[in-house]
Amino acid sequence: MILDLFFPNRCIHCSRIIDADLLVCSLCFEQIHFTHFDYPDENIVKEKCKLLFPVENTYALMKFEEDGLSRKIIHELKYKSRENVGKTLAGWTSERLDFKNEKPDLLVSVPLHPKKLRERGYNQLHVFTETLSQFYHIPFDHEVVQRNQYSKAQALKDKKHRLETANPFSLSKPVSGKHILLIDDVFTTGNTVSSIAWEILNAGDNRVSVLVMAVDA
Structure with a gap:
């Protein structure tokens, strides 16, 4: 062309x-520093999640490094309007992630507030989640969780403020008896996934696993 x-x-x-x-x-x-995690086994994401909520399994594709290539990749996806980077990351994930006998029932990504969604024009996790859904033949639902509070990006907040922020999420539809794979871009404190996980766990007989593009170790 x-x-x-x-x-x-x-x-x-x-x-x-x-x-x-x-x-x-x-x-x-x-x-690129891939983690080479084995999904059902112990890893740093699972260790951190266990301190916050009951978690089944966890996986991170890359190690997030401030001066590394993983940070550039995530920022291309989130802030440079390159939504299809999510498809590339999903492809890399599918080459490395084996659910074995712990395949989840439903993929749910962390939502943006409607105002943030209008500003950015897209949710950076949607193409990633939808592509994984095709690879693994697992349904996704972008409407299960909603974000109720508009706030600046987590990356721009200091650690103390992130930990003090009240739960800004709620469920917008009933969900029960499901093993849900919660998907986010970067795992730092775990505060975001923990907030959503507790909403899901408290809603019924659900289980929660976590998948992130990168972990800040």
């Missing part, structure tokens, strides 16, 4: 020209 000729796709890290459907070049791909 003419646009590809004049505005070629470039690696987000080194700016080398790459195929239109790629995010990084092959050399920079080797610099």
Whole structure:
């Protein structure tokens, strides 16, 4: 296409020209620190979640590093209007994540407040979640959880304020007897997923597992 000729796709890290459907070049791909977690086993996300709520299983695709490539990838998705980065991340996840005998019943992603959704134009987790749904043949529902409070991005808050923020989430429809895989982008304090998990757990005979694109270890 003419646009590809004049505005070629470039690696987000080194700016080398790459195929239109790629995010990084092959050399920079080797610099991504994947976690290599085994979903049912113990890992740092599960250890942190257990301190906050009863969790079944956890998985993180990458290690989130302030000066690393994983941060650039997440920021491309969240703040650079590159919604399809979620599809790439889902593809990488499907190559590494094996649910084994613990396959969840439903995929639920962390919602944005309607005002934030209008500002950004999309929820950065939706394409990721929907692509995983296709890979694993697990249904998703973007309407189960709603965010009731509008606030600035978690990344811009200090740790003390994140911990003190009241639960801004609620369930918008009944859900019971489900093993729900809760999906978020970056796991830091765990405050966001914990808030949603308790809403789900208190709603009925549900179980909660967690999947994140990256963990801030």
